[in-house]
């Protein structure tokens with residue numbers, strides 16, 4: 001079992017211009033802006049489970065990412 005990041009769509013404020021998780025994720029093209037849903041979305045196949053996105057999202061008080069087991 002391993003952990004991947006998962007965005008809680010209802011809490012994500014990417015529609016207001018937030019891109020923190022996208023900027024800080026060290027893996028290329030892993031957490032990206034979904035232009036249709038207007039939220040951040042994780043490619044769980046390339047997510048390494050480092051939790052950096054959770055740290056920056058929580059630091060900005062959005063709490064929109066949780067880690068999920070796969």
Ligand code: SF4
Pocket residue numbers: 007011012013014018019020021022039040056057062063064065
């Ligand atoms: S840092 Fe949080 S609120 Fe901002 S785009 Fe990422 S998931 Fe959404």
Ligand code: SF4
Pocket residue numbers: 004005024025026027030031042046047048049050051052053054
């Ligand atoms: S857990 Fe790490 S690798 Fe996965 S989306 Fe977040 S910052 Fe990127």
